[in-house]
Amino acid sequence: MTHSMAALDRLQLRRAGAADAEQIAALHADSWRRHYRKAYSDAFLDGDVDADRRTVWAERLRDQDSNAATIAAEADGALVGFIHVVFDHDPQWGALVDNLHVVFASKGRGIGTSLMAEAARAVLERSDDSGMYLWVLEQNVAAQAFYEARAGRCVGRAAVEAPGGVIGRLNGSPAKLRFVWPDPALLLNYR
Secondary structure, eight states: OOHHHHHHHTEEEEEOOGGGHHHHHHHHHHHHHHHOBTTBOHHIIIIIHHHHHHHHHHHHHHSOOTTEEEEEEEETTEEEEEEEEEEEEETTTEEEEEEEEEOGGGTTSSHHHHHHHHHHHHHHHHOTTOOEEEEEETTOHHHHHHHHTTTOEEEEEEEOOOGGGOGGGBSSOOEEEEEEESSGGGGGGGO
């Protein structure tokens, strides 16, 4: 058995709740610090990002509504990744994958693939004719390759919105790319 298969054997996926907010926020902040340099200001990434993500996740997971789901991935009792999906977000593209983050040391073990499949399953349970989409920073070529390898198609480009609406948190005018899955069931083949 390969190391990655062993990790997947121990992987547990479940809906996240308010008790998970602190760990999810910490992972989200770490991921932004590692992958969003040059798009987000160093002052934000090295300073306010932790507090900002704690506020966002405490609110999201406290005030959960039926139009969104956060799925946590755990291995051996520790959080190793999460995905947040907003159902019926866009009339053309369907459900929005608003966040997908995996613990840096656990990348390449199938966790992101499992989370994408679980999000697709949740989308399809709600509506079998909904698509799924996400935005990825133009500079994040590793993430783009990950999505392309899982049948995602890049269909658009737009300006990145500043975190929390604070323009000073951006570094210049970064761009993001829209990746789509018109049929999220395609993602079930990659699990």
